[in-house]
Amino acid sequence: MADTWVGSTAKQIARAVRRGDTSATAVVADHLEYVSRTDPIVAAFRVVRGAEAAAEAEKVDEQGELGNLPLAGVPIAVKENTPVAGVPTWHGSAAARTPVAEQDHELVRRLRGAGAIVLGTTRMPELGLWGTTDDDTAVTRNPWALDRTPGGSSGGSAAAVAAGLVPMAHANDGLGSIRIPAACCGLIGLKPGRGVLPVDLGADDWFGLVEHGMLATTVADAALGFAVLAGRTPQPLNQPGRLRIAVSLRSPVAGSGADAANRAVVQTAEKLLADCGHDLIGADPAYSTRLGLRGMATWFAAAYRDAEAAELERWRLQRRTRRHIAMGAWAWRRGYVQEADRKQLRDQALDFFAEHSVDLLLTPVLAGAPMKAATWHRRSWLANVVANTRYAPYAAPWNIAGFPAMTLPMGVRPDGLPAAVQLVGPPGTELLLLAVAGQIELASPWRRHAPGYPRP
Numbered sequence: 001m002a003d004t005w006v007g008s009t010a011k012q013i014a015r016a017v018r019r020g021d022t023s024a025t026a027v028v029a030d031h032l033e034y035v036s037r038t039d040p041i042v043a044a045f046r047v048v049r050g051a052e053a054a055a056e057a058e059k060v061d062e063q064g065e066l067g068n069l070p071l072a073g074v075p076i077a078v079k080e081n082t083p084v085a086g087v088p089t090w091h092g093s094a095a096a097r098t099p100v101a102e103q104d105h106e107l108v109r110r111l112r113g114a115g116a117i118v119l120g121t122t123r124m125p126e127l128g129l130w131g132t133t134d135d136d137t138a139v140t141r142n143p144w145a146l147d148r149t150p151g152g153s154s155g156g157s158a159a160a161v162a163a164g165l166v167p168m169a170h171a172n173d174g175l176g177s178i179r180i181p182a183a184c185c186g187l188i189g190l191k192p193g194r195g196v197l198p199v200d201l202g203a204d205d206w207f208g209l210v211e212h213g214m215l216a217t218t219v220a221d222a223a224l225g226f227a228v229l230a231g232r233t234p235q236p237l238n239q240p241g242r243l244r245i246a247v248s249l250r251s252p253v254a255g256s257g258a259d260a261a262n263r264a265v266v267q268t269a270e271k272l273l274a275d276c277g278h279d280l281i282g283a284d285p286a287y288s289t290r291l292g293l294r295g296m297a298t299w300f301a302a303a304y305r306d307a308e309a310a311e312l313e314r315w316r317l318q319r320r321t322r323r324h325i326a327m328g329a330w331a332w333r334r335g336y337v338q339e340a341d342r343k344q345l346r347d348q349a350l351d352f353f354a355e356h357s358v359d360l361l362l363t364p365v366l367a368g369a370p371m372k373a374a375t376w377h378r379r380s381w382l383a384n385v386v387a388n389t390r391y392a393p394y395a396a397p398w399n400i401a402g403f404p405a406m407t408l409p410m411g412v413r414p415d416g417l418p419a420a421v422q423l424v425g426p427p428g429t430e431l432l433l434l435a436v437a438g439q440i441e442l443a444s445p446w447r448r449h450a451p452g453y454p455r456p
Helices: 010-019 024-042 050-062 106-113 155-162 179-185 219-229 260-275 289-310 319-333 339-355 381-391 396-401 430-443
Strands: 045-048 075-079 098-100 117-122 168-173 188-191 211-216 244-247 279-282 360-364 405-412 418-424
Touching (some): 024 045, 024 075, 050 117, 075 106, 168 219, 179 405, 179 418, 188 219, 260 405, 289 339, 319 381, 339 396, 418 430
Parallel strands (some): 075 117
Antiparallel strands (some): 045 117, 405 418
């Protein structure tokens, strides 16, 4: 039996609990003690459900049959924009916080039904709009380097997993909010394709751009989490056959390309994929400037629609958020947000895969290193927009297209921060993406947690 279960994978914990080698109560107690010592450093959690989580662990232990619980006793965290019964739903903001939720979101219900224990809810930027995570109460920090952001908007979830506070964490992704934090923190992060999981967030799921997912340290845990969220029975991943994979460094945002470290890591991934038996070709998706501007308008309008639906008192919101909402109202009223534009981008993406006869696309995730951990919420709207679009331009098109995409860790940059690439597939390829990630993990394993974590 382990001295502590902190740092173990979700699969290791669930297997041990099912076998009776440990109890959910012991696992949760280990993690709660560790959270109490370590979260003050990284500020990953908004709410820690100490007594409630311990009581729920006892209930798992009282069940006579645990064989049908794939996440038996596994401590998890839930992003704070997703309702957890008994906890306020914060949406990254005291101004946007809703009262204590009376019932779990459907995906939280599925996680609990699989035996997982919700340790708490994790921090995010206001309304999930930004690629950094901070507010007046805390700056969430990257365990790899405390002066860097863990990304956003699922920054708290990423920091929690990278520091070993939980083995896996719920996240969601509207324009990169799973993949960006995963890249910043050296994690696996899968954004499923449109329609695979129930969403039910905000006014209209950001016009269909938002998807839920999990952040994990191993492909096996990512696959397990995806299966539970999708309501499927977890199964071993099939070995992929020989694939044809396109490689592109072209940035969707003019003037914001990958730095030398991110270009080099794509080359490393190319070689690993070739060594796994896949064929790689150079091919760039058609990133239309017009559709890119319409995508920006959709980002603005999503904030406006959410604020309107929730009847928020806008004067209580951060200055950058108020400006974002105002820009969204302007874009919405002038008709710059159209389903026809999103369909056109999706059709172009489908045409790209068909025209080049490719199964997957390999790109960078970030253009540079994770941004500095700072009080970004106090800076101007323009400073935030420019900084966000420049450092993480590669994720957003695949939300608009509704394609599955994932971040895959690829070791360490020369500056000591995590390196990562993005793999994208056409609709329905979530398991293929995970299977290819599994090949890379076997060929070139990555560090599961930030250096020095879990802390003694």
